[in-house]
Amino acid sequence: MDAQTCLKKLQYVGVLNFATVDKYGNAMITEKGYYISRSCIGCGKCMKNCPQKCIMSGKPFQIIQEHCLHCGNCYEKCPVGAVKRQGIVNETK
Numbered sequence: 001m002d003a004q005t006c007l008k009k010l011q012y013v014g015v016l017n018f019a020t021v022d023k024y025g026n027a028m029i030t031e032k033g034y035y036i037s038r039s040c041i042g043c044g045k046c047m048k049n050c051p052q053k054c055i056m057s058g059k060p061f062q063i064i065q066e067h068c069l070h071c072g073n074c075y076e077k078c079p080v081g082a083v084k085r086q087g088i089v090n091e092t093k
């Protein structure tokens with residue numbers, strides 16, 4: 001598979017978000033979605049509010065990225081700000 005096809009597939013499954021795929025080489029590539037950091041206290045609110053049921057319990061809880069819609073419910077509901085947006089460094093929330 002060439003690089004262009006690979007990038008298009010990643011965009012299709014929602015792993016990557018491109019300003020433009022056709023201009024590969026000059027494209028802005030940003031990660032989409034959310035992940036759960038180690039500050040998770042295991043309250044389960046994210047899991048209860050996930051429409052996809054794609055959050056697994058654990059220490060910390062974990063998002064099954066392949067099924068995530070990037071709706072942000074988990075991010076909004078977490079009481080301790082343990083859910084982080086991909087690609088955002090030092091997020092204050």
Ligand code: SF4
Nearest residue numbers: 050068069071072074
């Ligand atoms: S962003 Fe939405 S779909 Fe993805 S894990 Fe969070 S609540 Fe679930």
Ligand code: SF4
Nearest residue numbers: 040041043044046078
């Ligand atoms: S809502 Fe936040 S603290 Fe609670 S289980 Fe989910 S990620 Fe962990």
